[in-house]
Amino acid sequence: MRRARRWLPGLLLLTPSIVAIGVFVYGLIGWNTRLALSDKHDEISPQRFNNGKNFVDLWSDASWPGAVKHAILFTAVFVGGALLLGWFLAFLMDKGVRGEGGFRAIYLFPMAVSFIASGVVWRWLMNPAPPERAVGFNQLLNKVGLGFAANDWWQHPRWGMAAMAIPAIWQMSGYVMALFLAGFRGVPDDLREAARVDGCAEWQVYRYIVFPQLRPVLLSALIILGHISLKVFDLIMAIAGKQIITYVPAIATYVEVFDRHDPANGATIATYMLLAVGLLVIPYLVWSVRAERNR
Amino acid sequence: MSAAPTAVSERIRAVAPGDAGARARRRGLALRLLRLALLLLFVFVFLIPVYVLIVTSFKTLNEADPSTAWSLPKHWSMEGWQAAWTALRPGLINSVKIAVTGSIISALLGSLNGYVLSKWRFPGADAVFTLFLFGMFIPYQAVMIPLAGLLTRMELVGSISGLVLAHVVYGIPICTLIFRNYYVTIPDELIEAARVDGAGMIRAYRSVVLPVSGPAFAVTLIWQFTSMWNDFLFAVFLGAPKSWPVTVILNNTAGSGAVAVQYSQQMAEALLASLPTLIVYILLGRFFMRGLMAGALKG
Numbered sequence: 248m249r250r251a252r253r254w255l256p257g258l259l260l261l262t263p264s265i266v267a268i269g270v271f272v273y274g275l276i277g278w279n280t281r282l283a284l285s286d287k288h289d290e291i292s293p294q295r296f297n298n299g300k301n302f303v304d305l306w307s308d309a310s311w312p313g314a315v316k317h318a319i320l321f322t323a324v325f326v327g328g329a330l331l332l333g334w335f336l337a338f339l340m341d342k343g344v345r346g347e348g349g350f351r352a353i354y355l356f357p358m359a360v361s362f363i364a365s366g367v368v369w370r371w372l373m374n375p376a377p378p379e380r381a382v383g384f385n386q387l388l389n390k391v392g393l394g395f396a397a398n399d400w401w402q403h404p405r406w407g408m409a410a411m412a413i414p415a416i417w418q419m420s421g422y423v424m425a426l427f428l429a430g431f432r433g434v435p436d437d438l439r440e441a442a443r444v445d446g447c448a449e450w451q452v453y454r455y456i457v458f459p460q461l462r463p464v465l466l467s468a469l470i471i472l473g474h475i476s477l478k479v480f481d482l483i484m485a486i487a488g489k490q491i492i493t494y495v496p497a498i499a500t501y502v503e504v505f506d507r508h509d510p511a512n513g514a515t516i517a518t519y520m521l522l523a524v525g526l527l528v529i530p531y532l533v534w535s536v537r538a539e540r541n542r
Numbered sequence: 543m544s545a546a547p548t549a550v551s552e553r554i555r556a557v558a559p560g561d562a563g564a565r566a567r568r569r570g571l572a573l574r575l576l577r578l579a580l581l582l583l584f585v586f587v588f589l590i591p592v593y594v595l596i597v598t599s600f601k602t603l604n605e606a607d608p609s610t611a612w613s614l615p616k617h618w619s620m621e622g623w624q625a626a627w628t629a630l631r632p633g634l635i636n637s638v639k640i641a642v643t644g645s646i647i648s649a650l651l652g653s654l655n656g657y658v659l660s661k662w663r664f665p666g667a668d669a670v671f672t673l674f675l676f677g678m679f680i681p682y683q684a685v686m687i688p689l690a691g692l693l694t695r696m697e698l699v700g701s702i703s704g705l706v707l708a709h710v711v712y713g714i715p716i717c718t719l720i721f722r723n724y725y726v727t728i729p730d731e732l733i734e735a736a737r738v739d740g741a742g743m744i745r746a747y748r749s750v751v752l753p754v755s756g757p758a759f760a761v762t763l764i765w766q767f768t769s770m771w772n773d774f775l776f777a778v779f780l781g782a783p784k785s786w787p788v789t790v791i792l793n794n795t796a797g798s799g800a801v802a803v804q805y806s807q808q809m810a811e812a813l814l815a816s817l818p819t820l821i822v823y824i825l826l827g828r829f830f831m832r833g834l835m836a837g838a839l840k841g
């Protein structure tokens with residue numbers, strides 16, 4: 248009883264948030280899942296359980312398999328690109344550089360800008376107009392004699408989503424840079440020095456001492472970029488709208504709800520998105536909370 | 543970046559013949575210059591979109607066109623900015639209301655939650671915290687359809703209060719995380735001492751914890767303000783024309799579907815809509831950085 252008096256006030260203070268998360272996160276996920284398992288394909292008919300039929304039928308939808316393919320290509324290029332560029336920027340700055348604060352601020356500022364805003368200009372820059380009236384990047388490439396590199400950008404039927412990842416890389420690589428820079432700086436100088444005294448060349452110090460210590464940072468960055476990537480919505484809305492060539496799951500949910508007025512299919516797609524994010528995030532969460540407790 | 547390790551490696555180099563030492567120093571200088579050159583190149587690349595936005599926004603209606611994206615305005619003009627201001631004003635007002643109210647409530651809630659989860663832990667607190675954290679990562683699409691239904695029943699759909707409620711609730715995980723990670727660094731003995739002096743949970747919070755919470759509040763306020771200001775998803779699913787924030791109006795007037803709007807206005811709108819978060823970021827960037835780190839589950 249005395250012990251309960253110690254922790255009960257805390258639990259009470261947290262109760263409003265527990266209820267809010269319980270209802271708005273878990274309750275609504277449950278509600279959404281039920282909707283996904285029903286045949287409510289319009290806004291008026293009653294909701295009846297249909298045995299998960301939507302989850303199978305979705306794959307014969309004209310646009311869904313494409314949406315999945317696009318999401319995978321986008322994720323691969325975006326996550327890979329942002330990790331590589333962010334890591335490289337941090338690597339360049341690791342040993343300190345004059346005006347480091349300024350560099351950091353410039354690499355990081357795109358994070359403060361919404362995709363809806365930056366999309367306005369990316370749409371111009373990645374315009375696929377043919378050479379004689381080329382604009383944006385293509386015009387720039389022609390001017391500097393790299394005309395052969397001019398391309399259709401996001402409107403390329405096969406690799407368009409790779410170009411779509413460019414603005415996303417622009418926005419997030421500064422963040423990855425900040426994570427990696429903190430990681431680099433977290434490696435004790437003694438450790439590097441000890442390796443040098445043992446006769447390691449500078450590249451060996453990085454290869455065998457510094458990089459292995461960055462694994463936890465890499466994992467965090469991977470999870471954060473991955474879950475952003477699976478949910479990408481604003482960027483595509485701003486640049487391409489609801490076009491089929493850049494269809495992704497988040498756009499598909501929007502189209503099902505607002506254009507096709509099909510709540511059950513909208514909920515089904517959302518459930519697939521949740522499953523994808525869950526597969527990525529749950530093991531990570533369990534791992535990091537456990538790791539912290541053991542510390 | 544301490545001086546000592548360099549001194550040691552200098553000494554090692556000094557043992558080598560002088561010629562090799564000079565060569566190593568020259569190579570070190572070349573590498574430093576190469577690093578600087580690459581960093582500057584990336585600065586240039588990162589600023590390309592901003593350059594195009596700025597020069598186009600100041601062009602006259604006739605001059606603003608994708609084909610002249612790279613050139614400076616021949617005649618500097620404010621037409622685009624004036625039109626942008628008129629178009630975005632209602633959205634800017636809504637966004638200020640949503641982001642200011644929402645971020646303040648979020649920070650207060652986060653502070654209390656973080657306090658409980660770090661200093662007044664109850665059985666199962668870790669499990670509750672983990673369940674909270676998952677809420678940070680979920681795709682909001684997975685709650686959006688029933689959420690719109692729930693808000694309709696609460697008569698909040700389409701209103702500013704409805705949007706604030708959604709932002710605050712789904713902001714609980716990240717805010718709790720930031721404050722919890724910050725409060726873990728306050729020694730338990732301080733709370734214990736207050737308790738021995740007869741202070742209850744709330745008194746101890748007010749007299750010990752709150753006075754040192756400044757940095758965590760800054761981080762949370764900036765983080766929440768930025769994400770609420772830049773939100774588009776909640777706004778399109780739960781908003782209505784009268785409560786649309788600046789992102790929705792921007793998308794309607796300068797998005798992929800907008801064709802009848804002048805280019806200079808579109809670019810000025812994009813800049814105008816980004817100014818508040820950019821100013822917050824430029825003035826308080828250091829706190830913003832720390833907020834980002836908290837997002838990575840690192841304290």
